[in-house]
Amino acid sequence: MNVANVYHTALLYLQNEAEADEITQDVFLKVFDKIETFHQDSKLSTWIYRITVNASLNRLKKNKRWSFVRWKEEEDIQVDFDHPQLLAEKKEDANLIFRAMQKLPDSQKTAFILSFIEEMPRQEVADVMETSLKAVESLLQRAKKNLRQFINLSEESEGIRLDILSNKKDRE
Template identity: 30%
Template sequence: MISEETLVLELKTKESQAKAFEVLVNTYKERLYWHIRRIVMNHDDADDVLQNTFIKVYRNINSFKGDSKLYSWLYRIATNESLTFLKQKSKKSGISSEELQQSLIDNLESDVYFEGSEIQLKLQKAIATLPEKQKLVFNMKYFQEMKYDEISEVLKTSVGGLKASYHLAVKKIEAFLKEG
């Protein structure tokens, strides 16, 4: 595994760009896919958003200044692409983002790519009821086991604010699970 600095340098160099991009995709595609999938809830949509994320990364790698980790930058792009995708999807469908979330959850039950048990489905339903920021923080902390400082880099929010969001998300999820 090459260092992040070397990878960024190779991505910014014409001669090594194609090979370096292949390394980047192979290194991050699975983690980014699951991050995106937890936001958009649908396999095909997650594939589309992942592809858009990598296109955006490829086009904008020269503007990456290294102020944050490459990993954080990729997650920020994937998060923004996912949220933009959902906004466009709700606008195209002529429904609110809340209605879209409910529709995505309903579709999860019939999604051939969703292999979760009843409790996992219930957890996904609970997560879908959270406000956007709490949902993002919960998914990154709980499923991806990211540290608060990493999430802070991705979402550009203070660690204290993230801890509060995570705590609130956990309380709401617990309450939702107790109801059902």
């Protein structure tokens, strides 16, 4: 467990490098501040991951509150997130997932990020989420199902939009 792990997890949640930077700083300050409250019954890395997940989810909630105020602008400027480790040929597919991931509920998002993207052992994910192994597996299944729906829907709406545009051009 190091700075890079925390940064990467925060980056997957926030899909923004500057914000991931801030969250990483906040996480380590909190670890420094609250180290006395850390109980030896769980691993230190699990505890740090838990802090990271909570900090990232809180930041997302905060961003959502602000985007509600300026929702129109946000909708117009939807920037795709480019993960630095992605290969060029996978970027398009990955962007579909990253965009759909934003619509997942918090628990499904956490299960998907930690166990599918970061490939963390399921038991550790369960420890981080303070839930059972079965619950993590079910959350992961539901996350995948929802992602499939969101992606199909967005592709369909994209298809309809393209149809409308081509019809309009034909008429002209």
